[in-house]
Amino acid sequence: MAASDPATSLMLREAREAPAAVARLLAENAATCRNLGARLRDLAPPFAVSCARGSSDNAATFAKYLFEIRLGLVTASVGPSVRSVYAAAPSMRGALFLAISQSGRSPDLLHLAEAARAGGALTLVLVNDTGSPLAEICEIALPLHAGPERSVAATKSWICSLAAILQLAAYWAEDKKLLAALDGLPEALEKAAGQDWSAAAAQLAGATNLFVVGRGIGLALAQEGALKLKETCGIHAEALSAAELMHGPLTLAGPDFPVLVFSQHDEAYQSVADLIASLHARDVPVIAAGPTPGGGCLALPC
Incomplete structure (x- = not known):
């Protein structure tokens, strides 16, 4: 294989x-999450706030939808620059403050975490480097256990962030069904790694712009997918909710402006399926990852 072959890349090996x-x-992390879940049930925080950058902020989107859907807990992102640039101290007393970071060394995250803890929030960080300053600042640190990650484009640490969020939510909600499903997650990931998505690469080869779409927890996948396409392929990819695409941005899509759709088996599925049908009717090339309505798109195996 040539050195430029994707199969030899550090990014793929780490993924x-x-x-x-x-x-x-x-x-x-099971014992820690079990105890933390019990503590959070007793604490009953009125809301949660997330603090992250880049891929980790996309993981925070996943946490937002999961916490709001499964726990009924309003969850919002706080821009780190609110503290690091504007020196403001948003009121977070009694809240759960969730920081997510691979390195745990971003200065603006450190400033906001310090302010959150001083302001009476329960500070929790999901972090790959447990010896980092962010892990020291936050009251609780959940290790991501991803191991060293040298590729600039995060892969395994991002996937571990989602797994950590799922495990925490499952113990917090005492969701036995979700806990049982998590037992099969490593095997499911092994299976996913063996799927052939080369057809998508062929269809996107000439694209310079595209929308990446999801809804609910799928929006987090769309955001991360768009980021990866930007930083590794040089494609101008914009992540949108399937609902938001219909409000203006849809006019940009066309034969030379494809749409990559992420879907999942939940209450959002039908609206995403309807979107795929609408895009197909407009002659927009659609690539779909996840359950599909069966036509009108290039369906990727999952």
């Missing part, structure tokens, strides 16, 4: 370490 990393995380 393929995700199943083992997630298995480690689920085993090592």
